[in-house]
Amino acid sequence: MLEILIFGAVTSAIYAMLAVGFTLIFGVARILNLAHGSFYALGAYGAYVLTTIFKVPLLVAAPLVVIGVALFGMVVERVLIRPMRTSQLAVLMISLAVALVVEQALFLVFGSEYRNVPSFSDQKYVIGGVDVAGQRLLTLLVAVVSIGCLYLFIQKTRLGSAILAISQDPEAAQYMGIPSDRIFGVVMALSAGLAALAGIMAGPFLSVQPSMHLLPIVKAFAIVVVGGLGSIPGSIVAALMLGYAETLVAYGISTSWTEIVSVAATLLMLVLRPAGFFGKRAAF
């Protein structure tokens, strides 16, 4: 029982880090970014390259990678996505193409074999008779802290209010003199950085290989549908729901069936309540 509680929390934490960024860039800029999983993959590979090849200590490498991926996200938004923003489908196409370019680049450089990303902590803790790797607990902590910081940043700072204003009414915000294009860049960087952080934290206990960006997109999409497109609290709640649902299925039935949960949840939610639990509009 306690096992389910702890492992479910860790899974949910990773999902939340991915889904919050995915929903943030949608809520603010109406960009559905299919390259979101690539930022996660680049985070894991970045940590691998810096620590194993360049022998940089992980504590130094991690912030470097997060900043690097955030900059990459900004460049992708500026150069590739912004000219296409008039058409929702063109954005989907171009971001999926970016995701595949990143995947193929990783494949050409590193090959398709699995890579080991070093973990921050190799210690094992025993909580109420359950063995938990320190890395997993740390992931949980990092997720809570980073999402908490993001929330405070949006609620308390001037830049955060600008982000909120654009997500509520882009036109009115522009009339008030908020430079929306620059804000989109900032939001993209935040979302990419958060995904990269998730990749660095989850890398040690997940499989790191070039096509690893696909499942996070599937999960993020499921979470965002359940929680409501564009709603951050919704995506956190939905991440917890999906994380625990998958863990319950893994323990109750079999790990084989966990992958079905996300797609089943997506389809069911679209039938029952397309707006999601926290979303306002069913479509846009």
Add this chain to the structure above:
Amino acid sequence: MQLKNIDRGGAILAVAVMAVLPLVFDSRYLMGVLTVAAIYGIWSVSWDFMSGLTGRENFGHSLFIGVGAYAAGFLNTLWGANAWWSLPAGMAAAVVFALIMGIPTLRLKGPYFALAMLSGAVIMQRLMLIFWEYTGGEEGINGIEPLIRSPLYFYWFVLGVLAFTVALLGGLARSRWGLILKAIRGDEATCQAAGLNVTYYKIASLVISAAFAGMGGALYAHYQLQVSPQLFAVVTSITIITMVYVGGMGSIYGAVGGALLLTLMTEMLRNFGEWRLMVYSVALILILFFLPRGLVAPTWNKMRQRWAGVKS
């Protein structure tokens, strides 16, 4: 009238050239490439019929292809059914999946359909690996019988299927039905206001599209004589989408041109093996930026107008 004749002549000429090519150059290799190109043609046309006409992009066409191919594989190897049953079985299996995916998502506006299809394909590929006891895992299903023993006759059969598909879907696209689909792409709300059951038309076109994709999948299974989870991969869908974009969205025949062009071109890039998919992804980005209307269909349009003496 003139333009129509030129179109017909062009189509007959293209099929004739494709049919005669393996007789002129007597090579197994070329025949293999052409067979694959024709199968990709079927897939691209079926994608274009739904997504090109209604403007609802399907990022998981590989779902239908894979389902069709696996249906053929199971039927042929496990139950030892006659190979010819594979084609209807592949179609039926793909149609079932089209209904499962289409009914919840196509009622809605927005990106739900595109993303749900992508998720569906990714998860199906994972399931094929997870339930390896039944699906053969990474290896897939081997030992599928060929549909027609002679590669030349099989190629002609595939070419015939391609011609039939293009004729049928092209005809549908030009009919009242296709007009409604194009109207949905233009303005869905207006169509609804005009009393059209938009959801029905979208789902029906997805079902037709899936049926042909599934049949193409079954043909591919009987060409490769094995199926693997790689068929479900997102790159399969992206390859097809790139082909349609090169051909020109919504033109049906353009998609075939795109499929032939890209398959033959990548065969020339064979030495770059690993770079093939990279080339596709970069090509897609370049086309989205510089040739949003595609290459094949606009070129053909210009050529036929010149021949017909129409001033454009």
